Amino acid sequence: MPTPRAPNMTKGLKARYGSTVRKRVSKVLYARRMTRQCPSCGSANLRRVSAGIWSCKKCGYTMAGGAYEP
Numbered sequence: 504m505p506t507p508r509a510p511n512m513t514k515g516l517k518a519r520y521g522s523t524v525r526k527r528v529s530k531v532l533y534a535r536r537m538t539r540q541c542p543s544c545g546s547a548n549l550r551r552v553s554a555g556i557w558s559c560k561k562c563g564y565t566m567a568g569g570a571y572e573p
């Protein structure tokens with residue numbers, strides 16, 4: 504069975520900018536969208552609000568982190 508990979512997140516770019524750059528952008532966009540574990544309550548509800556701001560949907564905990572991943 505093939506290993507699962509992150510889906511292609513750069514459909515809007517069509518065939519532009521080259522495949523290597525598109526793959527790198529796709530990885531960042533996928534990391535930005537996925538939810539993380541909240542360091543406060545431990546649930547997987549930590550979402551990106553804006554660049555560097557991560558907030559938990561369950562307990563309301565907000566923290567500073569990386570721009571695309573905490």
Ligand SMILES: [Zn+2]
Binds near residue numbers: 541542546559563
């Ligand atoms: Zn939480």
